[in-house]
Amino acid sequence: MRSSLESSLRQLKCHFTWNLMKGESSLEDFEDRVLNQCEFQSSDFRATVCNILAYLEHHRGQHEAALEHLRQAEDLIQQQHADHAELRSLVTWGNYAWVYYHMGQLSEAQLYLDKVKRVCEKFSSPYRIESPEMDCEEGWARLKCGGNQNERAKVCFEKALEKQPMNPEFSSGLAIATYRLDSRPPPQDPIDSLRRAIRLNPDNQFVKVLLALKLQKMNEESEAERLVEEALEKVPRETDVLRCAARFYRYKEALDQAIDLLKEASERMPPNAYLYCRIGCCYRAKVLQTLHRGEDRRYGKRARLPELIGQAVDYLKKADEANGNLYQICSFLAGLYSLAGRFEEAEYYFQKEFSKELTPAEKQMLHLRYGSFQLYEMKCEEKAIYHFTEGMKISQGGSKQREKIRTKLEKIAQARLYNNEADSVALHLLAFLQEMKSKEAWQNDADARRRLDAGKRIPSTSLAETENEK
Amino acid sequence: MRSSLESSLRQLKCHFTWNLMKGESSLEDFEDRVLNQCEFQSSDFRATVCNILAYLEHHRGQHEAALEHLRQAEDLIQQQHADHAELRSLVTWGNYAWVYYHMGQLSEAQLYLDKVKRVCEKFSSPYRIESPEMDCEEGWARLKCGGNQNERAKVCFEKALEKQPMNPEFSSGLAIATYRLDSRPPPQDPIDSLRRAIRLNPDNQFVKVLLALKLQKMNEESEAERLVEEALEKVPRETDVLRCAARFYRYKEALDQAIDLLKEASERMPPNAYLYCRIGCCYRAKVLQTLHRGEDRRYGKRARLPELIGQAVDYLKKADEANGNLYQICSFLAGLYSLAGRFEEAEYYFQKEFSKELTPAEKQMLHLRYGSFQLYEMKCEEKAIYHFTEGMKISQGGSKQREKIRTKLEKIAQARLYNNEADSVALHLLAFLQEMKSKEAWQNDADARRRLDAGKRIPSTSLAETENEK
Numbered sequence: 001m002r003s004s005l006e007s008s009l010r011q012l013k014c015h016f017t018w019n020l021m022k023g024e025s026s027l028e029d030f031e032d033r034v035l036n037q038c039e040f041q042s043s044d045f046r047a048t049v050c051n052i053l054a055y056l057e058h059h060r061g062q063h064e065a066a067l068e069h070l071r072q073a074e075d076l077i078q079q080q081h082a083d084h085a086e087l088r089s090l091v092t093w094g095n096y097a098w099v100y101y102h103m104g105q106l107s108e109a110q111l112y113l114d115k116v117k118r119v120c121e122k123f124s125s126p127y128r129i130e131s132p133e134m135d136c137e138e139g140w141a142r143l144k145c146g147g148n149q150n151e152r153a154k155v156c157f158e159k160a161l162e163k164q165p166m167n168p169e170f171s172s173g174l175a176i177a178t179y180r181l182d183s184r185p186p187p188q189d190p191i192d193s194l195r196r197a198i199r200l201n202p203d204n205q206f207v208k209v210l211l212a213l214k215l216q217k218m219n220e221e222s223e224a225e226r227l228v229e230e231a232l233e234k235v236p237r238e239t240d241v242l243r244c245a246a247r248f249y250r251y252k253e254a255l256d257q258a259i260d261l262l263k264e265a266s267e268r269m270p271p272n273a274y275l276y277c278r279i280g281c282c283y284r285a286k287v288l289q290t291l292h293r294g295e296d297r298r299y300g301k302r303a304r305l306p307e308l309i310g311q312a313v314d315y316l317k318k319a320d321e322a323n324g325n326l327y328q329i330c331s332f333l334a335g336l337y338s339l340a341g342r343f344e345e346a347e348y349y350f351q352k353e354f355s356k357e358l359t360p361a362e363k364q365m366l367h368l369r370y371g372s373f374q375l376y377e378m379k380c381e382e383k384a385i386y387h388f389t390e391g392m393k394i395s396q397g398g399s400k401q402r403e404k405i406r407t408k409l410e411k412i413a414q415a416r417l418y419n420n421e422a423d424s425v426a427l428h429l430l431a432f433l434q435e436m437k438s439k440e441a442w443q444n445d446a447d448a449r450r451r452l453d454a455g456k457r458i459p460s461t462s463l464a465e466t467e468n469e470k
Numbered sequence: 471m472r473s474s475l476e477s478s479l480r481q482l483k484c485h486f487t488w489n490l491m492k493g494e495s496s497l498e499d500f501e502d503r504v505l506n507q508c509e510f511q512s513s514d515f516r517a518t519v520c521n522i523l524a525y526l527e528h529h530r531g532q533h534e535a536a537l538e539h540l541r542q543a544e545d546l547i548q549q550q551h552a553d554h555a556e557l558r559s560l561v562t563w564g565n566y567a568w569v570y571y572h573m574g575q576l577s578e579a580q581l582y583l584d585k586v587k588r589v590c591e592k593f594s595s596p597y598r599i600e601s602p603e604m605d606c607e608e609g610w611a612r613l614k615c616g617g618n619q620n621e622r623a624k625v626c627f628e629k630a631l632e633k634q635p636m637n638p639e640f641s642s643g644l645a646i647a648t649y650r651l652d653s654r655p656p657p658q659d660p661i662d663s664l665r666r667a668i669r670l671n672p673d674n675q676f677v678k679v680l681l682a683l684k685l686q687k688m689n690e691e692s693e694a695e696r697l698v699e700e701a702l703e704k705v706p707r708e709t710d711v712l713r714c715a716a717r718f719y720r721y722k723e724a725l726d727q728a729i730d731l732l733k734e735a736s737e738r739m740p741p742n743a744y745l746y747c748r749i750g751c752c753y754r755a756k757v758l759q760t761l762h763r764g765e766d767r768r769y770g771k772r773a774r775l776p777e778l779i780g781q782a783v784d785y786l787k788k789a790d791e792a793n794g795n796l797y798q799i800c801s802f803l804a805g806l807y808s809l810a811g812r813f814e815e816a817e818y819y820f821q822k823e824f825s826k827e828l829t830p831a832e833k834q835m836l837h838l839r840y841g842s843f844q845l846y847e848m849k850c851e852e853k854a855i856y857h858f859t860e861g862m863k864i865s866q867g868g869s870k871q872r873e874k875i876r877t878k879l880e881k882i883a884q885a886r887l888y889n890n891e892a893d894s895v896a897l898h899l900l901a902f903l904q905e906m907k908s909k910e911a912w913q914n915d916a917d918a919r920r921r922l923d924a925g926k927r928i929p930s931t932s933l934a935e936t937e938n939e940k
Contacts, residue, residue: 011597013604020615030615038616048610087603091611094597113597120599127481127583128600129590133557134483140518141561145490145500146508155625168670172677175667179660179680188652190645197645200638207642210649 001106008113009101014094015055019162027059032323036272039206039240047076047092054095063103070096086119132160132170139173143180151186153177190214205231209244216251224248232261239265246278255282255289273323280315283308284332287339309340325356331366338377346373360396367391368405375408385412385429392436395443409433471576478583479571484564485525489632497529502793506742509676509710517546517562524565533573540566556589602630602640609643613650621656623647660684675701679714686721694718702731709735716748725752725759743793750785753778754802757809779810800826801836808847816843830866837861838875845878855882855899862906865913879903 010017024030034052050073057066073092081088097112139156142149154177160170194211201207208231215224228248235241242265249258262279266272287308313336320329334349350370358366371387374380391397391405409429416426480487494500504522520543527536543562551558567582609626612619624647630640664681671677678701685694698718705711712735719728729752736745757778783806790799804819820840828836841857844850861867861875879899886896 008597011595013598013608015611018608018611020611020619023618033616034614038614040614045610045614048607048614052611052614084603087601088607090599090604091607117596120596123601124594124599125481126587126590127478128483129560129594130598130600131557131593133554134560137518137558137561138483138488140515141485141488141490141522144504144508144510144515144518144522146503148493149490151621152625152628155622158622166670168667168674171663171670172667172674175660175663175677176680178658178663179684182658182660182684185655185658188648188655190649190652193641193645193648197638197642200636200641204638204642207645210646214649214652 005101005106005109009098009109012094012097012116014091014098015051016095016098020055031056036274039243047073047080050076051092051095054099058099058102063099066099070099087123090116090119132163132167135160136170136173139177143173143176148186150177150180154181205235205238205241206244209241209248212248213244216248237268239268243275250282255286258282271322273319273326276315276319276322277326277329280312280319281332283312283315284336287312287336306340309336312336331369334373335369338373343377360394361398364391364394364397364401368401371408381412385409385425389432406433475571475576475579479568479579482564482567482586484561484568485521486565486568490525501526506744509713517543517550520546521562521565524569528569528572533569536569540569557593560586560589602633602637605630606640606643609647613643613646618656620647620650624651675705675708675711676714679711679718682718683714686718707738709738713745720752725756728752741792743789743796746785746789746792747796747799750782750789751802753782753785754806757782757806776810779806782806798832801839804843805839808843813847830864831868831871834861834864834867834871838871841878851882855879855895859902865909876903
């Protein structure tokens with residue numbers, strides 16, 4: 001019985017067969033994203049959220065809690081989709097069957113399978129089936145059409161491979177689709193689909209704010225602002241709308257408004273590291289604003305600086321305590337402490353950041369910052385040179401950061417040579433910078449050659465251009 | 471009968487219900503891409519190609535030809551998929567039903583519907599159905615998981631909308647998914663899936679060459695070259711492999727090898743504008759190579775120049791005659807004619823290129839080239855200034871091109887001022903360039919502000935950095 005049950009369970013469409021955790025490094029990361037990061041239209045889709053929570057509880061081994069979430073999902077579906085409740089419940093029932101199966105309650109599992117079966121019989125179409133072979137045929141057809149069909153083709157092969165992971169044909173289809181999407185990523189047009197969604201869902205404020213964010217990027221500030229104000233007026237307390245609206249004001253450098261909205265959202269949610277981090281970053285941005293203005297105009301606003309630094313530090317520390325993996329957070333704390341003249345704390349947070357797993361660009365940035373800290377605050381040129389040099393060696397970093405580091409090293413070398421024209425540290429530095437420069441030039445050359453594109457795009461150097469470049 | 475037939479037809483999974491021409495500007499463009507541009511594993515998937523050809527013939531109104539292609543597809547499926555022939559034939563039968571329906575042969579259409587129905591009954595799963603509601607549930611679950619699930623979520627909502635285009639919920643799901651993919655495009659990892667596909671399909675040479683192209687981009691030349699050589703040894707006459715392998719050699723600047731492979735492919739295919747264009751471009755690249763080498767070393771290789779120019783011109787003209795819309799082709803021809811001293815033909819092709827619909831970057835490049843042609847070959851500074859200025863005004867063009875144009879205009883101005891320090895043309899030019907510069911600076915500023923990202927990525931200016939920048 002167990003094995004026939006298992007094969008039936010595998011046919012269900014539900015969270016347990018959707019491979020939702022594919023590519024996740026850990027359950028914790030997955031949970032963190034689902035629960036804390038991804039904004040969502042909270043009020044509308046609570047049944048969806050309940051099903052995911054059930055799936056998460058199952059992975060934590062909390063079967064009873066999982067069942068409780070499924071019961072909530074069922075109730076919500078009855079309320080939200082009274083007219084399609086059976087169809088909408090299929091996913092939840094599928095999840096029930098899987099949870100009971102894992103609890104060893106096979107007859108309960110069978111019961112839910114039967115519920116699913118009855119509805120499928122009622123609604124199934126005699127002219128279409130789901131099968132990996134069909135997905136594969138569809139995938140090839142879409143691949144052959146190319147262009148904007150490659151995305152759909154990829155999903156067809158992914159689906160087919162979920163059923164038959166070792167199938168050679170499906171795997172080559174997926175490989176070709178992925179190759180094409182990597183070379184020619186499909187253009188997305190969110191504006192059109194957002195406008196359409198708003199037309200069809202005039203009361204959906206979340207989508208409205210998403211459109212506003214997109215319009216803001218395209219410099220259409222006034223329509224964007226109108227949309228955000230409208231959304232906040234209609235649902236002044238919906239956390240996802242508040243968070244997205246805050247993003248709008250932060251881009252706009254209206255930091256006080258952004259902070260107010262984020263605090264409002266934070267009061268209505270369980271403790272959330274990402275929110276704390278954003279609030280902290282807004283205060284940090286205010287610190288930077290004040291510094292720049294202060295430097296420009298030399299008037300009294302700097303008096304507020306210690307207070308602002310304190311607020312930024314408070315929120316960033318709260319965020320760091322809630323989630324130790326947030327990007328750059330320790331490095332920000334170090335910078336703020338350094339600014340407040342509290343160098344011990346600054347040192348502590350710099351070291352904490354160094355102990356994390358960082359991408360090359362992040363590591364480079366950190367060397368730049370810590371080198372500057374050593375040079376200007378700790379007056380230790382030796383350590384500064386060491387960290388600038390380490391940063392310079394990272395070739396996959398950002399070109400702007402590298403330029404900054406180069407300038408700093410050049411200045412150090414020049415100053416030393418001014419004092420002693422045979423200074424060996426300075427001469428070594430200059431030789432090192434020269435070596436880096438030729439490596440880069442070589443790399444740029446290779447990249448340029450590679451950029452000659454063989455598709456429809458053809459090398460863009462014009463003959464007339466090349467010949468006449470005198 | 472007709473309307474119940476139609477509703478059954480709509481349930482079929484086949485080319486007629488897959489919305490393959492979505493977003494196409496014309497049947498011609500679609501045909502051109504499917505038939506001429508998209509490389510494919512020609513030998514393996516002829517049934518797929520036959521089905522698409524049938525679909526194209528139907529759109530051209532050639533029903534008999536469409537049926538003929540479907541018959542070919544059926545035969546090929548019997549040969550290629552003897553063990554799954556029924557399942558694999560579902561798409562073809564679906565297409566038959568649609569073609570007969572459009573021909574008014576309703577009983578024939580019904581016959582194919584019945585064939586599909588019998589197989590679906592045999593293979594259908596009692597525990598899963600395809601319905602837009604299910605797609606929608608899956609879409610929300612994936613959206614809630616975020617990260618690499620957004621792509622699949624988008625496809626779920628697209629599928630659901632195909633069935634119910636005006637559904638508000640589906641449309642807001644699609645809008646959110648598109649918004650997210652636009653802001654955070656998913657990383658593709660073709661290397662892994664290509665290696666896996668090769669492992670599972672050791673005889674698939676096409677996928678091998680795709681992997682080689684990817685490796686080449688990552689500077690892993692030696693493994694890449696080995697793969698290409700292996701593929702060419704195993705299938706020295708397969709056109710798609712030849713075309714991709716040629717691309718590999720062209721990136722490598724082994725132009726003679728690339729040309730040989732492309733000519734080989736061209737002999738085995740119907741006339742193809744893209745192939746001619748690529749051959750022409752390879753000859754053009756050889757022209758450029760010879761020029762550079764000749765300039766460097768001043769020895770006799772330039773003698774071959776007229777011959778190479780002739781070959782480049784021949785192939786590019788053939789390509790232009792076969793398809794008048796290929797990118798840059800007229801501009802290349804103009805450059806080659808100019809180089810050969812045949813200015814009338816050069817002028818003709820420049821004007822032809824100007825008459826096309828060009829993107830801002832293309833238009834800018836063309837102004838740069840034509841301006842140079844006027845300046846250096848036709849000795850007409852006035853026209854050159856006009857075109858450089860027009861090119862300079864295009865703000866969405868490429869920054870490298872703009873720099874080139876700026877330098878040219880500056881040189882013209884300097885030369886004029888050297889002769890007459892009150893030269894009004896020169897003074898106007900300098901004022902114009904200054905104005906452009908401040909516009910750019912303003913734009914860069916605005917862009918930088920916008921790049922502050924509100925997601926997990928947080929503004930990357932370090933406090934220590936900002937404060938210590940002395």
